[in-house]
Amino acid sequence: MQLARIIGTLVATRKVEGLEGVKFLIAQPLDKQRRPKGDPVIAADATAQAGYGELVFIIGIREAALALPTPFVPVDHAVVGIVDRVDMVERLPFPSPPAPPLPKLGERGMGGEGLPSVPGCPNPRCPDAGKAAQVIRYGRTRNGLQRYLCKTCHKSFSG
Amino acid sequence: MYIGRVIGTVVATIKHPVFEGRKLLLVERLTPEGQETDRYDIAVDTVQSGNGDLVLVIDEGNSARQVIHQEEAPIRAVIVGVIDQVDIRP
Numbered sequence: 001m002q003l004a005r006i007i008g009t010l011v012a013t014r015k016v017e018g019l020e021g022v023k024f025l026i027a028q029p030l031d032k033q034r035r036p037k038g039d040p041v042i043a044a045d046a047t048a049q050a051g052y053g054e055l056v057f058i059i060g061i062r063e064a065a066l067a068l069p070t071p072f073v074p075v076d077h078a079v080v081g082i083v084d085r086v087d088m089v090e091r092l093p094f095p096s097p098p099a100p101p102l103p104k105l106g107e108r109g110m111g112g113e114g115l116p117s118v119p120g121c122p123n124p125r126c127p128d129a130g131k132a133a134q135v136i137r138y139g140r141t142r143n144g145l146q147r148y149l150c151k152t153c154h155k156s157f158s159g
Numbered sequence: 160m161y162i163g164r165v166i167g168t169v170v171a172t173i174k175h176p177v178f179e180g181r182k183l184l185l186v187e188r189l190t191p192e193g194q195e196t197d198r199y200d201i202a203v204d205t206v207q208s209g210n211g212d213l214v215l216v217i218d219e220g221n222s223a224r225q226v227i228h229q230e231e232a233p234i235r236a237v238i239v240g241v242i243d244q245v246d247i248r249p
Contacts, residue, residue: 001183001201001236003169032166032187032199046233049173057169057183057201059233063220067175067233080233081174086185088167089210 001057003030003083006050010042018073025050025079027058034086043077044068055083118148119159126153162189162242163216165208169201177232184208184238186216191247202236203227215240 008026012019023045031037034055043058046067050056056079059067064078118137120130128134128150138149138156149156167185171178182204188196200218205226208214216238217223223237224230 001234002199003201031197032185037197046175047173057171059235061220061235063223063233063235066220066231078233081169081171081178081183084170084172086167086169088185089165 001059001080003032003034003086004028004041004043004056004058004079005030005034005036006052006054006056006079007040008052016074018070019044019075022068022073022075023048027056027077027079029058030055041077043079044073044075046078046080047082050079050082055086057081057083119157121150121153121155122157123150123153123155126150126155128152160215160217160239162191162193162245163187163200163202163214163238164189165210165212165214165238166199168210175233177227177229177234178203181227186214186236186238188216189213191245193245200236202238203234204238206238206241208238208241213242213245214238215242 004027006025007028010024025043025045026040027043028036028040029038058077058079060077064075065072067078067080118132118135120132121128134151135148138147145158147158163186165184166187169183169185183201184204186200186202188198202216218236220235223234224232226237
């Protein structure tokens with residue numbers, strides 16, 4: 001189906017059998033930016049309500065014949081809906097960017113960023129000095145301050 | 160079938176009864192390499208696709224009627240899949 005604008009109507013008293021009572025509209029097909037594209041067509045109005053100036057959508061060929069109340073009338077275009085509005089979206093690249101890689105099991109951050117982080121090891125002689133990956137929580141002081149332990153050098157500290 | 164990108168939604172209160180309850184999406188037709196073309200369709204969505212999705216579109220009446228299980232529906236373009244990946248070898 002394509003968007004179109006109704007630019008007129010057409011009356012034909014003498015016409016082929018099967019077209020009695022069919023309302024004819026002159027529809028200008030539009031491109032996706034709603035600018036006129038191509039030649040206007042004569043379309044049967046399957047909505048029975050489309051009028052001059054309206055933005056509509058039309059269908060062609062065989063499906064047009066199916067759109068009217070009595071199917072298989074000889075038409076090749078039909079107006080099948082009146083557009084209230086078209087909501088456009090902002091463009092995305094092709095192909096859509098892949099989902100970010102899942103964190104590996106065991107990495108910090110897996111399962112929720114709500115986990116507070118532990119500080120790095122403060123022992124300057126530790127092979128993992130400054131790093132936090134090998135630090136675990138190690139209870140609390142009497143005052144409620146968190147204690148930590150570096151599993152590499154076994155230094156315990158508060159923070 | 161062709162590759163399309165959903166670029167919008169068409170809202171229409173007055174329409175043929177076959178479209179009641181169906182999502183009408185504005186889909187621009189792309190080449191298999193992902194280039195835009197001038198062509199587009201208002202297609203009926205059958206796979207809950209949404210804005211920005213890359214979709215697989217059938218633009219043929221008999222298939223469309225088969226997909227929505229209605230024999231005399233004036234529908235020709237239907238979205239039949241959401242594309243995960245396209246792989247083209249020269």
